[in-house]
Amino acid sequence: MKKLESTLPNMFIVLTLIALISAAALGATYGVTEPILAEQARQRRIQAVSExxxxxDNQPTDEAITPPDNPxxxxxxxxxxxxxxxAAVQISTGAGYGGTIELMVGFGSDGTVTGLSVLRHQETPGLGARITQEGFRSQFVGQAPADELQIDGITAATISSQAVIAAVERAWQILESTGGIR
Amino acid sequence: MEYLIIIISAVLVNNIVLSQFLGICPFLGVSSRVSTAVGMGAAVIFVMTLATIATWLIQHLILVPLGLAFLQTVAFILVIAGLVQLVEIVLKKVSPALYQALGVFLPLITTNCAILGVAILVVGREYNLAQGVVFAIGSSLGFLLALYIFAGIREKMDLVDIPRAMRGAPISLVTAGLLALAFGGFAGLV
Amino acid sequence: MSSVTLTREFTKGFLRENPVFVLLLGMCPTLGVTSSAINGLGMGLATTAVLLGSNIVIAVVKDLIPDKVRIPAFIVIIASFVTIIDLTMAAFLPPLHEQLGLFIPLIVVNCIILGRAEAFASRNTLVASAVDGLGMGLGFAFALTLLGAIREFLGAGAIFGLPVPFLFDNPILIFIMPPGAFIALGFLIAVVNTLREKAGA
Structure with a gap:
């Protein structure tokens, strides 16, 4: 087959065709994967809340509240x-060492922390990433942020530890200011 | 204050080359002379800032309203490639002096992953336009700084007797590693 | 093309023309995602898939693309494959997708892919281009997995996530941090260079 000449109409038609085909292929892929992605995100949320x-016995993710001053x-x-x-509070903090840390913090009706899970983080593997480990997270359970939190930070990862502690305290303040646990 | 934090974080703490690993190809490729390093760095500052503005507008005015966010990669790379061409043509006409200084670096920039990387990061971190521009300037300043220091070290290394196996890329990479280690000292600055 | 040359096209990517060790291409993902062997392997295979797909498509349509718009046309084709891989990985391999993060869309600007499209697929037959893409991609994956394994072994005391006695409790952390990436790759290239020199001599 002979190579197509580089005339203006040729170039225009070819590029438009390629763009259209590519957009169609991507649209199709997106159509297939989008419901899976949405379902995954929902499952992850339910999982994170129940942890x-x-x-x-209610559906916390369907009754989610977004505080107007902390969207x-x-x-x-x-x-x-x-x-x-x-109540569970999903909160993110930019104070981490590697970037944003996203947390799910649970509080019981007595105002103590009932659980903490790290949804997303970019902390240094082996150092700051240890905020995801049970040993660090379980320290929060049973303590009330209304008093001072007594947490042993991770050695050589002070910034990551402090970021999580501050985020838990902030989560409680936001929960309080939007009416507490009801 | 907020902008200052973004800048310091982008230049020193999370340096785009030394801790985010973006733009490594030009970092290793055009760092044998300080003068070329400065030229490349200046071209990156220019293009990265423009590209971030352009991609931010595309994302928020076209892709998101039309529900086409999944076309992000395709749209961004095309915008960046087109923008680089445009900058080249405009520079040639408007400022031949600047074109002389930056011209040779422009074609290399399309495949500089730092540009696309920063554009995607800005959207991913939900920065507004002003924050995005500040972040782009900070990131490209960080690129210039890393490239400048690295080129300075490499000029000195010309005269050093390096073991045969380590000559060329290996010693450059190890040097970059030590530089990254030094930048590790900025951790916790913000 | 005879099967001998095809084999040669396939194996060249592993050592002789390895994109990472010899051609020094695709350095950003090489350094950025190799904090563990599995991440290196995942990134390598994702890149292989894109490379294989784009090489095949470009070899098929090469005569329909006018020369002057060749590069933008290639970029759109490559970017489409990258997005398809991105979405598919997000849907079916979410943990790996999260780990590789930004570096998946950045496959688009990986010089290996546009380089192979321009230097090989736009001048060769479908079969040869597919073999070239597969060989180069797997060579890239091999390099990333090797570097990831070395960094994981030294820096986290594990191999593919399995702990190694002693080292697991006393890892040399620097190797999974950014400086360690540069240093480990530098020494690895030095070793490969020495091996190639010996083999060539």
């Missing part, structure tokens, strides 16, 4: 038999 708050934060109230047993 940090006491057992509940990046989400509150998930947990109820059992209609009674508030706690």
């Amino acid at each position: 940090v708050v006491p057992a509940f 990046s934060v989400q509150l998930f109230p947990a109820r059992r038999a209609g009674e508030a047993v706690g």
